Amino acid sequence: MTRPDIIRRHIAVVAPSLQAALIGPAVHKQAMRRIGSEFGFPPVEYQSVREPLSAQQRANDINSASKQRNCKAIFAVAGGNDSITLLKYLDRNVLATSRTPFVGYSDNTAIHNFLWKIGRTSYYGGSTQIQLGPGPSIDPIQSGSIKKVLEGKGYLELLKPSHYEVRGIDWHSPLALTEGGLRSPYPEYLWAGEPKITKGRSWGGCVQTLLQLAVMNELPTPLQLRGAILFLELSDEHLGDGNVLKLVRAFGEAGYFNAVGAVLFGLPPHSISQETAQLAVPNPSAATKLLSAVSSEIGKYNDELPRVLGVPIGHLRPQYVIPYGGTIEVDGVNKTVRAYYEAC
Known part of the structure; x- marks a missing residue:
């Protein structure tokens, strides 16, 4: 490892959980090259x-x-x-005073939640092995939002992409360096609730990891999330649509939908498998069907709650890197979602 103290400005790369760089070393190497060329920091x-x-x-x-x-x-x-196993070793004093943004998603929800609890803003998305290394280039949506993280100012409107993918080519294949996964047209966002403008501090993450944190009693209470923008997304380790609705119902029974200011829900990574497990066509109709059911379930508890379902966050490409503990605005009047990027 190059000593970070002798480099003027740089980006640290860590592996909190899966050692993906050892599984796909060529993809990792390409990601490291792209970090330097795309973002200007080694x-x-x-x-x-x-x-x-x-x-x-x-x-x-x-x-x-x-x-x-x-x-x-x-x-x-x-x-x-297993990022939940790191929590007891994270230095609360160091991280509470640090100004360095942490960028990651999925299982890293555990680390984001830790930072949220100590008052820090972090950024949800942007794993190097999945979003930066594979394919012919970094998606412009991905690059643009990461640049906003590094600038620490401004905002982005979370516009709907034209197409998306849910799984790329196997990292062991040389094609992973030059080709992306199979793509489908991106479906329209689903809007529901009172058409008003809501702005608040964001909290949420990967549903599968939030379930772990719930068992550990690590989730904030509804009172702590009063007025917040709740965002949820699903990993590609499918729970099954019925179980997703059960989780949404549990959030409702706990009182979250009567506390938060608005809800964002990521487009589920539903797909139709091809000849091998590594090739999959995104299935937007199945994803939209689940999102419609999720919206209806939320509506049983608070039908006026503004909610936008199908935004490009989490387990798909392209993907926006959004603030976790930072500011998000849901504008139900003009049907826009804005993420604000601030120095941590």
Whole structure:
């Protein structure tokens, strides 16, 4: 690992959970090149990217990167399944005073929630191995929102892409470096609730990880989320539509939909499998059917609650990197969603 203290300004790259760089080294190498060329800062790979480490050691990479004055951001390589094991090793004092934005999604929801609880803004999206390394280039939506994170100012309107994919080519294949996954037309957003303008601090993340955090009693209460923008998205480890609705119902019974100011729900990564598990065509009709059911379920608890379902966040490409604990505006009058990017 290059010593970050001798680099004037850089982007730290860490692996809080899955060591995706070891699974697809060529894709990882391309992601590191693109970070430098696309965003203008050299990447510094921490030990967790290259070696199997304990939860404490992986947490220490985040702690260490957060101390570096010249670190522009911390990028997670990928999600995984055990970021919850890092929480007890994250240095609350260091992270509470750090100005370095953490960027990642999926299983990294656990780390975002930790930062949210200590008053920090982080950014949800942008894993290097999934969004930056594969394919012929970085999607403009992806690049534009990451640049906003690094600038620490301004806003983006979360416009609907023309097409999207839910799974790329196997990282072991040379084609993963030059070709993207199979794409389908992106469906229209579903708008519901009172047509008004709502602006608030965001909280949420990957549903599968939020279930883990709920068991650990790590979720904020409805009172703590009063007026917030709640955003939820699903990983490609499918729960089944019925179980998703059960979770939404549980949020309703707990009182969240009578506390938050608005709800965003990411487009589910539903797909139609092809000959191999690595090839899948996105299934927008199935995704939209689930979103309609989710909206109806929320409406049983608060039908006036503004909600936008099908936004490009989470487990798909292209994907907006949005503030977690920062400001999001849902404008039901003009049917726009804006994410605001501020220095952490």
